[in-house]
Amino acid sequence: MLFLLGAFVVLLLMVAGSRAFSLLFGLAINLISIVALLILIADGFNVLVTTAIISLIILIVAIYMNVENSNTANIAFKTSILIVLIILLITVPLEFWASAQGMGIEDQEELEAFSLAAGVSFPQLAIAIIVVNSLGVISETSVAISSGLNEIILSKPTLTPKEVFADGFSVGNKILSTQTNTLLFNFFSATFPLFFLMNSLNYKAVDVINNKLLVAEILTMLICAMGVILTVPITAYFVYRGVGKKSIDSIDK
Amino acid sequence: MKKNITRIIIVVLIVLVATVITHFDSFIYKDPVMKIQQVKVISRDKSTDEYKNTDTQIDQRLTGILLNTSKKGKKVTLKNSYYQSQLIDQKYRKGQQVILSKSGQHYSIKNVKRDTVLVFSLGLVIILLFCMKFSRSKLLISVLLNLLVYFGFIKLLIHNNNNYLLIMTVITSLLISGIALLVILGPTSDALMAYLSTVCATTLSILLSVLLLKLSGNSGVHLELTDFGLQPYFSVFLSQVLFSVLGVILDETMDISSSLIEMKKEVSDVKESALFKAGINIGRELIGPLINILLFIVIAEHLNLILLYLSNGNSIGYTFTMTLSLGFTQLLISSIGIVLTVPITSFIASKIITRRAY
Numbered sequence: 362m363l364f365l366l367g368a369f370v371v372l373l374l375m376v377a378g379s380r381a382f383s384l385l386f387g388l389a390i391n392l393i394s395i396v397a398l399l400i401l402i403a404d405g406f407n408v409l410v411t412t413a414i415i416s417l418i419i420l421i422v423a424i425y426m427n428v429e430n431s432n433t434a435n436i437a438f439k440t441s442i443l444i445v446l447i448i449l450l451i452t453v454p455l456e457f458w459a460s461a462q463g464m465g466i467e468d469q470e471e472l473e474a475f476s477l478a479a480g481v482s483f484p485q486l487a488i489a490i491i492v493v494n495s496l497g498v499i500s501e502t503s504v505a506i507s508s509g510l511n512e513i514i515l516s517k518p519t520l521t522p523k524e525v526f527a528d529g530f531s532v533g534n535k536i537l538s539t540q541t542n543t544l545l546f547n548f549f550s551a552t553f554p555l556f557f558l559m560n561s562l563n564y565k566a567v568d569v570i571n572n573k574l575l576v577a578e579i580l581t582m583l584i585c586a587m588g589v590i591l592t593v594p595i596t597a598y599f600v601y602r603g604v605g606k607k608s609i610d611s612i613d614k
Numbered sequence: 615m616k617k618n619i620t621r622i623i624i625v626v627l628i629v630l631v632a633t634v635i636t637h638f639d640s641f642i643y644k645d646p647v648m649k650i651q652q653v654k655v656i657s658r659d660k661s662t663d664e665y666k667n668t669d670t671q672i673d674q675r676l677t678g679i680l681l682n683t684s685k686k687g688k689k690v691t692l693k694n695s696y697y698q699s700q701l702i703d704q705k706y707r708k709g710q711q712v713i714l715s716k717s718g719q720h721y722s723i724k725n726v727k728r729d730t731v732l733v734f735s736l737g738l739v740i741i742l743l744f745c746m747k748f749s750r751s752k753l754l755i756s757v758l759l760n761l762l763v764y765f766g767f768i769k770l771l772i773h774n775n776n777n778y779l780l781i782m783t784v785i786t787s788l789l790i791s792g793i794a795l796l797v798i799l800g801p802t803s804d805a806l807m808a809y810l811s812t813v814c815a816t817t818l819s820i821l822l823s824v825l826l827l828k829l830s831g832n833s834g835v836h837l838e839l840t841d842f843g844l845q846p847y848f849s850v851f852l853s854q855v856l857f858s859v860l861g862v863i864l865d866e867t868m869d870i871s872s873s874l875i876e877m878k879k880e881v882s883d884v885k886e887s888a889l890f891k892a893g894i895n896i897g898r899e900l901i902g903p904l905i906n907i908l909l910f911i912v913i914a915e916h917l918n919l920i921l922l923y924l925s926n927g928n929s930i931g932y933t934f935t936m937t938l939s940l941g942f943t944q945l946l947i948s949s950i951g952i953v954l955t956v957p958i959t960s961f962i963a964s965k966i967i968t969r970r971a972y
């Protein structure tokens with residue numbers, strides 16, 4: 362693993378030059394935040410509150426360290442926070458309904474040596490898992506859309522707010538497709554061992570559809586997709602408000 | 615505008631009907647399905663284990679009626695015991711539908727019926743898509759085609775008992791990335807260019823990583839910890855890496871090559887080296903966010919297990935070795951792929967684009 366780490370750092374230095382340091386720094390902060398999240402939860406802090414706070418830190422790092430234009434970064438940050446809140450609001454009832462928390466009987470072999478009375482609320486952790494899963498996708502989407510839209514506005518300053526929305530969707534189309542691919546392919550990566558196992562355990566189709574682990578994976582993918590879809594209009598709205606303000610200012614003058 | 619609203623209303627209605635149908639679809643189940651009507655807590659037992667975790671074990675008595683099979687309408691009472699933390703056991707609520715299994719005269723709960731919530735969530739995504747001006751048909755076609763390929767992959771995998779896993783994964787990856795590019799970019803030379811870059815970058819990074827892993831003798835990588843201990847470990851692991859990095863690399867190649875095409879359109883006599891440099895500059899900005907995406911996905915995947923290790927009195931170091939060493943190896947290989955994609959795509963795209971006339 363050290364060889365891989367070394368190769369990664371060398372390649373990064375070669376490709377990104379001086380930018381590599383801030384990249385590595387950002388990744389390190391994200392890693393530390395996640396480790397902090399784990400330790401706090403294991404120590405008995407409330408799962409959802411801790412996740413919310415750590416998510417906030419991660420979003421700040423992920424957006425402000427990667428984006429140089431402060432206007433773009435502000436809009437992307439506002440959008441991401443709103444989206445993570447919405448995801449939380451969607452996930453809480455859906456997870457409650459699906460009861461797809463924790464691990465499955467398929468994992469039992471792995472769990473034999475453990476005391477399962479862990480004292481951690483796994484239903485809440487299931488919600489945290491979906492939120493953490495979405496952080497990278499959401500921050501990337503909002504940055505991509507807001508920087509795309511800001512560029513369009515810079516090149517055509519006379520744009521009306523309505524046109525901003527239309528442009529938001531044309532920028533959003535491509536990003537939505539690529540993010541869907543990322544989510545879908547990661548779903549493939551996570552589930553093919555599960556499908557294989559379920560087959561060797563002779564599961565019937567109805568057992569597969571109702572399986573806890575599979576349902577959890579599908580829910581994660583669908584909820585992240587909802588987040589990505591909602592990012593487009595919300596980013597467009599924030600940019601549009603910015604444009605609206607500017608045009609009022611120019612009328613005043 | 616009005617047409618749009620009617621369309622949304624129709625979609626909402628279809629989703630609602632589908633959700634309601636799956637709520638009452640117990641007749642397609644061969645196993646008995648029970649609707650829980652009454653839940654009574656029999657006993658609570660608070661206990662502290664050797665690691666000072668306090669948890670409560672709760673016994674509940676569930677009464678409900680069967681919704682299907684020949685014994686439809688029959689009252690069933692059974693006992694369920696769970697820990698409040700609910701790692702692999704489950705608290706049942708009134709109104710929930712559960713799938714039972716019967717051994718002799720005894721019923722026990724096999725699973726919660728989760729199909730309704732799946733259909734509802736999928737419906738929610740579709741409703742959201744219809745509320746907005748996205749080009750839905752393209753997206754849906756690409757997702758459906760990719761799911762179809764994946765389904766075929768799983769079928770073949772099961773049929774061949776995992777023997778040709780790696781080869782099949784490579785073919786599947788070639789197919790799904792091809793489909794994704796074709797649907798997004800159309801059958802153009804741009805798509806071909808992005809495809810070429812994706813394939814080259816992914817192959818190179820995987821080969822390089824495998825070489826490095828072999829050189830270090832897989833030290834620090836616990837391959838036997840793949841999901842469910844599925845064999846052969848190394849193939850399963852590499853297949854998972856390949857699938858998960860593919861989406862991100864596709865994203866990257868498309869971004870870089872389409873920006874370079876734009877540049878060529880604006881400045882028609884742009885030099886090859888200038889295009890290459892521009893490609894590197896654009897790619898640099900993409901590396902951080904893309905690694906972040908995979909970082910969070912990889913960690914989220916293992917959160918349950920990590921917390922179980924931590925709460926069982928294991929040190930952070932040991933926990934991470936046992937739970938995340940594979941994930942981090944996966945992340946490192948993916949990151950190498952993400953970094954390598956930048957020069958490779960810039961190189962291929964600048965070569966091809968400068969030879970073209972716009």
